[in-house]
Amino acid sequence: MTDSPLPFFAPTLDPGPSFLDLLRRVQPEALPGAGLDLGLAGGMRAAGMRADGLRAGGAYDGLEIPHATTVVAVRFGAGVVMAGDRRATAGYSIAGRRMEKVQPADDYSGVAIAGSAGPAIDMIRLFQTQLEHYEKVQGAQLSLEGKANQLAQMVRANLPAAMQGFVVVPIFAGFDQRRGRGRVFTYDATGGRYEELDFATTGSGSIHARNWIKSGWRDDLDADAAVGLAIRSLFAAADEDVATGGPDLVRRIFPTVAVIDADGYRGLPDDDVETLSQALLGGPERGGDAS
Amino acid sequence: MSMPFYVSPEQVMKDRAEYARKNIARGRDLIAMCIDPGVLLIADNPSKTLSKISEIYDRIAFAAVGKYNEFQMLKVAGIRSADLKGYSYSREDVSARELGNAYAQTLGQVFTHEMKPYEVELLVCEVGATLEDDELYHIFYDGVVIDEQGFSAIGGQHEQVNAALEADFDPHATLADAIKLGARVLGGDAGPLAAEQLEVAFLDRSRTRRMFRRIRNGELDGLLGA
Numbered sequence: 001m002t003d004s005p006l007p008f009f010a011p012t013l014d015p016g017p018s019f020l021d022l023l024r025r026v027q028p029e030a031l032p033g034a035g036l037d038l039g040l041a042g043g044m045r046a047a048g049m050r051a052d053g054l055r056a057g058g059a060y061d062g063l064e065i066p067h068a069t070t071v072v073a074v075r076f077g078a079g080v081v082m083a084g085d086r087r088a089t090a091g092y093s094i095a096g097r098r099m100e101k102v103q104p105a106d107d108y109s110g111v112a113i114a115g116s117a118g119p120a121i122d123m124i125r126l127f128q129t130q131l132e133h134y135e136k137v138q139g140a141q142l143s144l145e146g147k148a149n150q151l152a153q154m155v156r157a158n159l160p161a162a163m164q165g166f167v168v169v170p171i172f173a174g175f176d177q178r179r180g181r182g183r184v185f186t187y188d189a190t191g192g193r194y195e196e197l198d199f200a201t202t203g204s205g206s207i208h209a210r211n212w213i214k215s216g217w218r219d220d221l222d223a224d225a226a227v228g229l230a231i232r233s234l235f236a237a238a239d240e241d242v243a244t245g246g247p248d249l250v251r252r253i254f255p256t257v258a259v260i261d262a263d264g265y266r267g268l269p270d271d272d273v274e275t276l277s278q279a280l281l282g283g284p285e286r287g288g289d290a291s
Numbered sequence: 292m293s294m295p296f297y298v299s300p301e302q303v304m305k306d307r308a309e310y311a312r313k314n315i316a317r318g319r320d321l322i323a324m325c326i327d328p329g330v331l332l333i334a335d336n337p338s339k340t341l342s343k344i345s346e347i348y349d350r351i352a353f354a355a356v357g358k359y360n361e362f363q364m365l366k367v368a369g370i371r372s373a374d375l376k377g378y379s380y381s382r383e384d385v386s387a388r389e390l391g392n393a394y395a396q397t398l399g400q401v402f403t404h405e406m407k408p409y410e411v412e413l414l415v416c417e418v419g420a421t422l423e424d425d426e427l428y429h430i431f432y433d434g435v436v437i438d439e440q441g442f443s444a445i446g447g448q449h450e451q452v453n454a455a456l457e458a459d460f461d462p463h464a465t466l467a468d469a470i471k472l473g474a475r476v477l478g479g480d481a482g483p484l485a486a487e488q489l490e491v492a493f494l495d496r497s498r499t500r501r502m503f504r505r506i507r508n509g510e511l512d513g514l515l516g517a
Contacts, residue, residue, distance in 0.1 A: 003400055004368075004393070004396065004397040004400060005372070005392075005393040005396055005397070006365075006368040006369065006371070006372050006393050006394070006397050007368055007371045007372055007375070008364075008368055019374055019378075022371055022374075022375065023375070023378070026375065027375065027379065030378070030379050125378070126378070129374055129377070129378050132374070132501075133370065133371075133374050136345065136346050136347070136370045136374075137367055137370055137371075139340075139342065139345070
């Protein structure tokens with residue numbers, strides 16, 4: 001190929017429909033996590049610091065990096081609901097009150113993140129581009145399982161940074177158009193991918209959220225009930241976990257909620273979530289009814 | 292020592308242009324129209340799988356006639372370039388003008404430096420906030436770019452198609468009327484093309500983010516019949 005402002009490749013070097021491979025070829029410095037596993041983290045380790053701002057001895061010191069906390073996904077009859085609280089923490093400080101941890105991955109799937117906020121946001125952006133790029137180059141969407149595996153590769157690529165404390169553990173959920181139902185996938189820091197049958201939670205308050213969902217989940221949930229269950233589980237997590245943000249009635253900040261079904265991904269408007277949250281607040285903690 | 296025959300540069304360019312033109316002229320036609328609801332792309336293409344019209348980015352579409360493997364390669368390069376730019380800068384920074392220039396440079400380079408020119412002709416369109424903001428670039432096999440206004444037809448019969456459009460094109464037409472006009476002028480004397488003969492895509496001004504969508508099957512039947 002002669003000189004061209006467009007990226008062309010010899011057949012053996014062609015990145016195919018993968019945006020990640022394209023980025024590796026032409027702009028490796030723009031890859032998420034580039035540099036995190038080398039100089040910076042190495043220096044931090046030498047200084048006895050961890051990315052979460054805690055010294056090995058427990059004294060608070062060093063680099064403060066925002067962390068995203070609790071996110072959940074709940075499957076119901078016709079699809080899946082994803083929700084996340086809005087708080088980001090850096091050490092013992094609140095780094096953000098309005099973080100959006102649940103994002104669309106494409107028209108039929110969403111991704112929710114917990115862990116180091118910076119690398120996680122980069123990972124979501126790359127993942128969104130990767131799915132869109134594939135669709136445009138190939139003229140067809142990846143299968144839901146294909147998308148889940150793509151995300152697993154990105155989590156695995158983050159492993160060196162995860163070893164230094166910059167862990168990213170997403171939940172991926174979507175509507176499988178070929179099978180006609182919602183599906184939920186979780187990941188570990190090594191890129192291990194696990195399909196969950198009914199629901200998944202991750203982040204610092206995940207254990208409380210999971211217990212709440214576990215006690216309330218039924219096979220015949222509809223979308224509204226699943227949304228209610230997800231929101232309640234986040235309130236339960238906020239009740240027990242300092243890093244999870246509860247409903248903020250003063251600033252009117254409520255969880256991010258999205259429903260994904262045969263009609264695709266749709267984030268619930270803030271006003272709707274506020275109305276739902278207010279209605280749910282008279283629940284069991286105040287001696288109300290759990291339903 | 293044998294000497295190669297002298298051929299004047301003028302003759303070389305002429306031969307290459309004729310070669311490219313002849314092969315492009317064998318292809319079926321394709322039209323882009325800027326109308327109130329968005330930018331309509333409509334092609335005489337009976338294939339359900341080998342498309343001539345593609346999405347490049349949020350507001351940008353690509354359409355081509357000529358040799359399939361060549362414009363396919365250009366399409367993929369365009370998507371790569373746009374996605375790289377959008378990823379490292381911002382989605383708003385990707386523009387049809389820049390992409391059109393990149394295609395023009397590439398085709399111009401190939402035309403002058405390679406044995407064989409690309410046998411393709413391209414349209415790069417961008418839908419704007421209003422009809423006046425729409426952009427439509429027509430790029431030739433030798434790298435020449437024309438900034439078209441309102442509509443453009445490319446392909447073997449482009450002169451007749453353009454003449455027919457000149458007479459009947461209305462920028463304030465509805466989507467259905469524009470599609471019917473497209474089917475009629477692409478069919479020429481043989482009568483309007485049927486839905487199975489058409490590949491139709493639309494940059495929908497009313498959408499957010501990814502504005503490109505294909506119009507096919509039931510929706511196309513409905514719009515053609517209405």
